[in-house]
Amino acid sequence: MGRTGGMMKTRDKILDCAQRLFSEEGFDKVSTKRIAKEAECNEVTIFRLFGTKNRVLEEIINKFVEESKIIRSLHESLTGELEQDIAKSILLYQNFLHQHEIIFRLQLKLSDSENQKFLRTIDFKNYLVDHFIGVFHEHKIHYSPETFVNDMLSSVMGSFLLKILTQGKFTGERDGHFLSEKIKFYQNSINQYKKTE
Amino acid sequence: MGRTGGMMKTRDKILDCAQRLFSEEGFDKVSTKRIAKEAECNEVTIFRLFGTKNRVLEEIINKFVEESKIIRSLHESLTGELEQDIAKSILLYQNFLHQHEIIFRLQLKLSDSENQKFLRTIDFKNYLVDHFIGVFHEHKIHYSPETFVNDMLSSVMGSFLLKILTQGKFTGERDGHFLSEKIKFYQNSINQYKKTE
Numbered sequence: 001m002g003r004t005g006g007m008m009k010t011r012d013k014i015l016d017c018a019q020r021l022f023s024e025e026g027f028d029k030v031s032t033k034r035i036a037k038e039a040e041c042n043e044v045t046i047f048r049l050f051g052t053k054n055r056v057l058e059e060i061i062n063k064f065v066e067e068s069k070i071i072r073s074l075h076e077s078l079t080g081e082l083e084q085d086i087a088k089s090i091l092l093y094q095n096f097l098h099q100h101e102i103i104f105r106l107q108l109k110l111s112d113s114e115n116q117k118f119l120r121t122i123d124f125k126n127y128l129v130d131h132f133i134g135v136f137h138e139h140k141i142h143y144s145p146e147t148f149v150n151d152m153l154s155s156v157m158g159s160f161l162l163k164i165l166t167q168g169k170f171t172g173e174r175d176g177h178f179l180s181e182k183i184k185f186y187q188n189s190i191n192q193y194k195k196t197e
Numbered sequence: 198m199g200r201t202g203g204m205m206k207t208r209d210k211i212l213d214c215a216q217r218l219f220s221e222e223g224f225d226k227v228s229t230k231r232i233a234k235e236a237e238c239n240e241v242t243i244f245r246l247f248g249t250k251n252r253v254l255e256e257i258i259n260k261f262v263e264e265s266k267i268i269r270s271l272h273e274s275l276t277g278e279l280e281q282d283i284a285k286s287i288l289l290y291q292n293f294l295h296q297h298e299i300i301f302r303l304q305l306k307l308s309d310s311e312n313q314k315f316l317r318t319i320d321f322k323n324y325l326v327d328h329f330i331g332v333f334h335e336h337k338i339h340y341s342p343e344t345f346v347n348d349m350l351s352s353v354m355g356s357f358l359l360k361i362l363t364q365g366k367f368t369g370e371r372d373g374h375f376l377s378e379k380i381k382f383y384q385n386s387i388n389q390y391k392k393t394e
Contacts, residue, residue: 028225108305118363147378151352158355166315171347181344189386
């Protein structure tokens with residue numbers, strides 16, 4: 001350990017502080033000086049470890065992408081049972097957004113050209129479309145899996161963003177209630193498209 | 198008029214120039230010096246009238262909120278016919294977001310503490326909940342109007358934000374198609390909750 005251990009700790013501390021500051025105040029408003037102060041290190045240490053403030057941001061996002069196990073969770077949870085899989089898709093996506101709220105807040109504040117945003121959401125969507133193609137076929141659901149998945153994820157994402165952007169004013173304190181109603185709504189709605197003959 | 202009139206004109210000119218520059222080049226890339234040059238005034242005038250560049254942005258957003266006629270459009274469009282009103286609610290909200298995309302992009306980038314965000318969306322939601330309480334009652338729909346409106350608006354907002362944040366990668370070029378499918382989906386779904394006896 002010794003020196004290397006110490007350096008790792010500083011590195012992580014810088015990343016943690018930078019992530020929190022960027023997401024609260026925006027990437028541009030937070031200086032390396034400020035990050036250094038929060039991480040209780042010298043500003044020069046940030047430059048030595050990362051080079052630039054942009055590289056600090058890249059590390060934060062890379063770390064998040066690597067650590068995200070969202071597709072594996074989907075793979076392990078979905079069974080092919082229509083209503084259960086709808087519930088699980090909504091809950092997993094909601095949990096994923098909730099757990100990484102800081103990263104999403106941060107991404108919202110990046111310049112439009114700066115970064116490929118919400119790549120995990122696109123992966124998540126593609127995985128679910130492939131999955132529901134099979135499930136809809138099996139359950140004789142005559143509805144476009146792509147349209148269904150798009151709408152379901154948009155709705156979860158929209159609720160999540162409206163909640164954080166309005167600081168809870170959109171649905172008040174009843175998010176849990178609305179989430180379980182959302183699940184029922186999608187389950188009931190898709191059953192309408194079942195061919196019964 | 199005299200002095201006051203002159204000050205008002207400068208103020209509006211600064212706001213107009215800033216809005217155009219922010220939307221073309223992004224908030225962070227445009228300096229107060231640049232705004233001053235475009236508005237043909239001294240940079241000091243901007244600081245005297247607004248204090249900071251952030252306050253200029255806030256004024257732009259406040260102005261937009263005051264001038265937004267979204268509730269009046271709703272009031273003029275909704276008739277009490279269930280399926281038509283669902284279609285109109287979705288289309289009006291979608292058009293509202295689309296028309297003011299620049300303002301929304303700007304709002305996403307503001308510090309979390311800085312601004313009350315998406316206030317029009319909350320007004321829009323409250324208006325629709327009140328409206329659909331009556332419409333659901335009239336059409337014997339046994340479903341919570343609040344849950345329905347929350348979900349419908351979240352879905353439209355989510356699609357809109359996913360589109361702009363992924364630069365079109367979420368649904369590709371088929372937004373129009375997904376929007377009309379979304380309308381049909383909500384219309385069909387709510388009809389399930391009709392009490393027929």
